[in-house]
Amino acid sequence: MKKVAVITDSNSGITQSEAKKLGIHVVPIPFFVNGDTFYEDISMSQDEFYGYLAQGADVMTSQPAPDTLMKLWDSVLECYDEIVYIPMSSGLSSSCGTAMMLSYEEKYENKVFVGSRGWALQDTENSKKMINRECQRLELSIKDAINNYDNTKEIIAFMHYPPLVKQQLLENNHLEFYKVLKKYDIKRCYYGHLHGNSHKDAINGDIGGINFSLISADYLNFKLLKIN
Secondary structure, X not given: OOOEEEEEEHHHOOOHHHHXXXXXXXXXXXXXXXXXXXXXXXXXXXXXXXXXXXXXXXXXXXXXXXXXXXXXXXXXXOOOOEEEEEOHHHHHHHHHHHHHHXXXXXXXXXXXXEEEOOOOOOOOHHHHHHHHHHHHHHHHHHHHHHHHHOOOOEEEEEEOOOOOOHHHHHHOOOOHHHHHHHHOOOOEEEEOOOOHHHHHHOOOEEEOOEEEEEOOOOOOOOOOOOOO
């Protein structure tokens, strides 16, 4: 039987210590802070990263360099036969790029697209950590839109994970994403992730002045949804 290695990047939320326990490999995402380079969970913790943001530091993120990946793959293939590579940062970057591209279309000129990946609304320690991280990312995205457009354009949020589901709403639990959207008076939020039987957990319609819409492909019967 072939030995298969799993590699992802630190945008997955998996720390280096967790990766060792799971037997997988995590490529650290590079950060650039005031011109200096750091690597997530290697030379900079998540708390330190958000501390720099709070201080107003010049912070940028990037994808892992091709050379870094090649060296890791070469090293891993010395012990394994195959690699399954799951680059979380790539998917997030393309999502962001798509939203930015849309924002330049004439029919969307009065709209700004913001968002975050979100996270599963569970009570595990890792989920709590990731929910906090993604809430901060969502808030930073909204703040950037406000700072650049001064509320002259409608701000529309897009997320992968649902910002809230029926059970949490009934229990008044895990409303963190909802509270961020409410804080900045966001009126529309589109999300995915729920498929098949999970559709029953979806919230569609107005909750507290925010219109939520599930847009998973199977929920829409693989048809496009026009967003005006």
